[in-house]
Amino acid sequence: MADPAPPTPASTDAAPGSAAPAGRSPKPGATAARGPRRRPATTERREEILRAAANTFGAKGYKTGSLADVAEQVGMTHAGVLHHFGSKEQLLIEVLEYRDKEDVRDLEGQKIPSGLELFVHLLRTVRANEQRRGVVQGYTVLTGESVTEGHPAAAWAGNRFSILRGEIVDALRELAGPDVPEPTLSQAASAIIGVMDGLQVQWLLDPDAVHLAEATTFAIEAIVAAAVAGAAAPLPVPPPGAAGQVG
Amino acid sequence: MADPAPPTPASTDAAPGSAAPAGRSPKPGATAARGPRRRPATTERREEILRAAANTFGAKGYKTGSLADVAEQVGMTHAGVLHHFGSKEQLLIEVLEYRDKEDVRDLEGQKIPSGLELFVHLLRTVRANEQRRGVVQGYTVLTGESVTEGHPAAAWAGNRFSILRGEIVDALRELAGPDVPEPTLSQAASAIIGVMDGLQVQWLLDPDAVHLAEATTFAIEAIVAAAVAGAAAPLPVPPPGAAGQVG
């Protein structure tokens, strides 16, 4: 992801829903918009499983992480996990939703940052992420995997990126004058998300060689400055032809 | 990867070799330092397999892609593939080496670009990559997977990043004055690689929403400009404390 702790605005709630198939959960008229009548202890148990699954999928990826692995962490068998979630794919989807909801909850009260504040928030998050390797790894692995054919997390990932881009564009528009063209803001927005994600990968592979927070800050400042200025400076743009190398 | 077509300097040759275990190949006193006497047709066959494997691992990832899948593409059984490579892990390693070698071969003659030229080369590559979705996907999937525990591609990925960073730092040093501090160059270098990779992920998930070449160009220009200037502009840097959200 752009970052394990994005603003996840109101829209975050909307997005995952669209990706979540029927499964066995959202049965219409139930207690609190929740599925089948559920004992209070059960909800807690389900959340334990979700946290364990986030853990496993984060460490090993969705395909490689097994239900048995998840089950073991909460002291039950893999069939028990299946009892709660119906299928592995449904479990993944609920893990994703759960995290999104948690993000929203954590931001509760605080209004969604806009303008300059959004970038401050982003950078604060990056700094926090340096202390949460596991979470960062989870997002990295999952988004990487999501670009494979027919991956169940593709919709989630695409959606998240889309929402984040929109927010950053809005924030940039506040900072930049009205004469800065839309495409420029849009390019800057995806670039900002891109650096955040890309730097995380390098940092995970070699934490000593990459200073996550510093490098991210540097890059975001550079990109925001260029966007506000209307465009970046020189560098002769190469022609489309003459490709060739690389494997 | 930073990009499917990086300069892959001389050092690229050194790195993968160190990671390659014995397998069944390098039998001491043989024809040409090569492993067991190999029929001419065999070398070609091995390369077919390597290309097929690059294909499979690129599309499905290393863990999920199967030997049977690879074998089918070249019209043999999975046992036949194992006959040539000994193990799945060894196959992956040779795929990685093969691609690196191909990159080097394609750059042959052309000296490794330095200074401004390096960035021009990078941008030209990005443009070429827009036409090679499969290759880009392969790098994205593999690097994403590589951050999982004990992944066989971790060494390769880390090495590649490290080499690329070094080259970019060198190029930046040529452009920037001697008064620009090393850490700034280093941060800019990892940030440049980061945007390239991060934008590729977004582009793969939603090619219409992200203009790969344009956004990359914009970001690299912004970052290079900031690095050459010695540092980027404002943006109040947030304090390390007060974290919280995110899932």
Added chain:
DNA sequence: CATCGCTTACTTACCTGTCAGTAAGTCCTT
């Protein structure tokens, strides 16, 4: 006492790696 939460017990489906065997070379010797 019916439903919930979960286990046990399987089934089905792969997947990697091993092995024996075979057909087609390659090389050496006479």
Added chain:
DNA sequence: AAGGACTTACTGACAGGTAAGTAAGCGATG
């Protein structure tokens, strides 16, 4: 140049694992 001795390139079958999903049962509990 023909024969044997050996190698290479595979195939088919299978051992040994692991994984997801299903079905039936059983004890707790609301």
